[in-house]
Structure formats: C-alpha cells, structure tokens
Amino acid sequence: MSEDIKKGLMGVTVDETAISKVMPEINSLTYRGYAAQDLCAKCKFEEVAYLILNGELPNKKQLKDFEKRENKERKISKSLINAIKSIPKTAHPMDVARTAVSIMGLEDKDASNNSPQANMRKVMRIFAKTPVALAAFYRARKGKKIIPPEKKLSFSENFFHMCFGKVPNKDIVKAFDVSLILYAEHSFNVSTFTARTITSSLSDIHGAITGAIASLKGPLHGGANEEVMHMMNKIKKPENALKWINNALDNKDVVMGFGHRVYKSGDSRVPTMREYFGKVAQIKKDKKFEKIYDIVEKVMIERKNIHPNVDYPTGPTYHLMGFDTDFFTPIFVISRITGWSAHIFEQHAANKLIRPLASYNGNQHRKVTQLNQR
Numbered sequence: 265m266s267e268d269i270k271k272g273l274m275g276v277t278v279d280e281t282a283i284s285k286v287m288p289e290i291n292s293l294t295y296r297g298y299a300a301q302d303l304c305a306k307c308k309f310e311e312v313a314y315l316i317l318n319g320e321l322p323n324k325k326q327l328k329d330f331e332k333r334e335n336k337e338r339k340i341s342k343s344l345i346n347a348i349k350s351i352p353k354t355a356h357p358m359d360v361a362r363t364a365v366s367i368m369g370l371e372d373k374d375a376s377n378n379s380p381q382a383n384m385r386k387v388m389r390i391f392a393k394t395p396v397a398l399a400a401f402y403r404a405r406k407g408k409k410i411i412p413p414e415k416k417l418s419f420s421e422n423f424f425h426m427c428f429g430k431v432p433n434k435d436i437v438k439a440f441d442v443s444l445i446l447y448a449e450h451s452f453n454v455s456t457f458t459a460r461t462i463t464s465s466l467s468d469i470h471g472a473i474t475g476a477i478a479s480l481k482g483p484l485h486g487g488a489n490e491e492v493m494h495m496m497n498k499i500k501k502p503e504n505a506l507k508w509i510n511n512a513l514d515n516k517d518v519v520m521g522f523g524h525r526v527y528k529s530g531d532s533r534v535p536t537m538r539e540y541f542g543k544v545a546q547i548k549k550d551k552k553f554e555k556i557y558d559i560v561e562k563v564m565i566e567r568k569n570i571h572p573n574v575d576y577p578t579g580p581t582y583h584l585m586g587f588d589t590d591f592f593t594p595i596f597v598i599s600r601i602t603g604w605s606a607h608i609f610e611q612h613a614a615n616k617l618i619r620p621l622a623s624y625n626g627n628q629h630r631k632v633t634q635l636n637q638r
C-alpha cells in the first residue's frame with residue numbers, strides 16, 4: 265500500500281472544530297472548554313445539551329426556555345406512531361431510530377430549509393421526538409400500551425417514564441443523566457464525521473442524522489455497549505471471568521468495550537462512568553457485573569495494555585437500570601443528537617465538500633468485448 269495512504273484516516277486532521285477537544289495526552293475531554301467530568305458533577309443533561317448546541321452554558325431563563333421548547337416538541341405524529349406499531353417486533357431499535365428520524369424528515373415543514381434558524385428548529389424536534397419514538401417501540405414490541413411523554417418530567421426522567429411507566433429514584437436518574445452527558449459529544453468520531461460528510465453536500469439535517477445513526481450502530485463504535493453486555497452475559501459469573509478473558513486473548517479475539525482510536529492509555533470518560541456504575545450496582549444490590557468488570561479490565565491492561573472505553577461501564581449500568589440490551593446504543597443516540605447537530609451547524613457555517621481521493625489498485629485499462637464473445 266502506498267505510504268501516502270492513511271487507512272481509516274488515522275492521525276489525519278481534516279478540519280477545525282470549536283465544539284469539543286479530546287486530549288489523550290492528559291486524559292481529558294472538554295465540551296466548549298468545560299471538562300466533561302465537571303459538567304457531570306454540576307449540570308443536568310439539558311444544560312449540557314444547550315451548551316453543545318449554543319456554545320455557552322445557559323442561565324436560568326435560557327434553560328427554562330430551552331426545556332419548554334424541548335417539552336413542546338415531544339409529541340410525535342399519529343403516522344409515526346402507526347409506523348412504529350407496524351415495524352416488525354424483531355427489528356433492531358437502532359434501525360427504528362434511523363427510520364423514525366427519516367419519517368420525521370418527511371413530516372417536517374422546514375425539511376428543505378437549511379438556514380441556521382430552521383436547522384435549530386429541526387434539531388429541537390429531532391432531539392425531543394427521538395426518545396419518544398424509541399420508547400414507543402420499546403413498549404409496542406412487548407405488546408404494551410405506549411406511554412405518552414410527560415411535560416413535568418426532565419429529559420431523563422421522561423425517558424424512564426415512557427419506557428417503564430415509572431421514574432426510578434433520583435440517584436439512578438442522575439447516573440443516566442451522567443451517561444447522556446458523557447455520550448453527548450466526542451469530536452470527529454465516525455458517526456459525527458458521517459453527519460459532517462452528508463452535510464458537506466448541502467444535504468438536509470434529517471439525512472445527516474439518519475446516516476450518523478447507521479454509523480453509530482456498528483460494534484466498533486456505539487454498538488460496543490451492547491456487545492459488552494453480551495460478553496458479560498456469556499461470562500455469567502465472576503468465577504468464570506479470568507478463564508474467559510484469558511481464552512479470548514489467547515484466541516486473539518477483539519474484546520468489546522476496550523481500546524480507542526484516540527485514547528491509547530485510557531478513556532477520560534471511564535472513571536466518571538465507572539463511579540456511577542458502582543452507585544447503580546449498590547442501589548440495585550447486584551455486584552456481579554462489577555466483579556466481572558474488574559477482572560476483565562485487569563487482565564486487558566496486564567496482558568495487552570489496552571484500557572476500557574466509555575461503552576464498557578455504560579453497558580452493565582443500563583442493564584442494571586432495567587433496559588433491554590438492544591436499547592443501549594439507542595440511548596447513546598438520544599444524547600449524541602446534540603453533538604451531531606452542533607457539528608452539522610459548524611459544517612454549514614464553513615462548508616467545503618468532503619471529497620477525498622483514492623489510489624487506484626484495480627485492473628489496468630482493458631478493452632470491452634461484446635456480450636456474445638464473453
């Protein structure tokens with residue numbers, strides 16, 4: 265392969281961004297200049313969503329207006345509800361999320377208007393309606409009655425309410441909120457780059473987010489949080505963990521929830537999420553997954569020097585909260601809509617069509633023979 269090719273764009277800087285900064289050398293991540301851990305400690309998800317979308321933390325009035333707007337946009341159309349009810353129950357919820365955003369695009373009166381004002385209106389609708397559509401599928405596929413959104417509840421509380429018909433205690437809601445904050449934005453990851461690439465042809469925001477969802481689904485990206493849970497379920501109990509992970513490494517298997525393209529000595533989001541995973545395990549009085557977590561992590565670091573990424577603690581945390589495993593990556597979606605949208609705005613503001621080159625390594629020039637001679 266030619267020396268000039270940077271497979272997977274590894275190490276290539278393709279543009280500038282003012283949204284977030286990933287600093288692997290000091291194990292840090294900032295959103296608009298604020299450390300993600302600091303935001304987790306002092307803010308709720310809605311404040312961070314506002315920050316990512318608008319560039320500044322909101323004051324009380326700005327937050328209230330933002331929440332009011334999000335609340336107002338929660339209702340989904342009858343045709344979207346009917347579509348969700350008619351989707352096969354076996355469909356992966358990530359495909360449902362992708363389809364739901366696509367349908368929202370068909371219904372949006374601003375669909376073809378790419379002005380900054382129209383784009384913000386569309387983002388608020390996608391941000392508010394996607395959790396509602398996902399929760400509707402969560403219930404519909406179990407044959408349960410769909411629960412409409414509840415105005416008085418926060419973004420996180422409302423998601424629990426729509427999925428389970430109740431809101432858990434405030435520490436569980438806080439852990440969920442923290443996971444949303446940590447998932448909200450992460451610079452030029454593959455789904456964000458997908459959204460920016462789609463935007464670069466001046467296509468519309470629903471298309472860009474639909475494409476980003478498809479990209480996030482993959483197990484090398486957001487889909488890893490589901491794979492982590494499958495792994496933990498295969499391990500079953502802490503006594504099996506050591507043998508399991510050593511076997512996996514002897515077989516040269518990829519262990520999900522470990523490794524990262526940018527962080528090579530630990531993901532800055534992990535310590536915070538690990539702490540909240542511990543809190544949820546304590547509340548649920550279930551330490552099994554924590555024990556498995558620690559054993560697998562220790563061996564991965566000792567044998568491979570590969571550290572966990574944020575999907576490693578979120579997987580078992582969502583499981584303990586009661587979510588079905590295939591809903592873990594859709595939860596990532598409802599948060600990352602904020603990051604994707606901010607990048608779509610940024611791309612529009614200083615657009616350049618994304619069109620790289622490829623070094624051709626196929627057949628050299630050949631003469632076409634007629635069909636009856638082939």
Ligand SMILES: CC(C)(COP(=O)(O)OP(=O)(O)OC[C@H]1O[C@@H](n2cnc3c(N)ncnc32)[C@H](O)[C@@H]1OP(=O)(O)O)[C@@H](O)C(=O)NCCC(=O)NCCS
Pocket residue numbers: 272483484485486488517518519520521522523524525526568570573574575
């Ligand atoms: C995220 C990921 C795709 C990053 O990949 P990358 O930057 O392209 O790095 P590579 O896949 O080339 O990994 C470098 C080396 O570490 C190994 N490695 C990386 N992650 C590994 C993992 N999770 N388990 C086992 N080995 C791993 C690779 O096999 C490779 O070894 P080699 O040099 O002997 O071939 C990769 O770490 C991975 O597949 N992780 C599991 C999926 C996951 O958790 N994704 C969520 C990311 S937030």
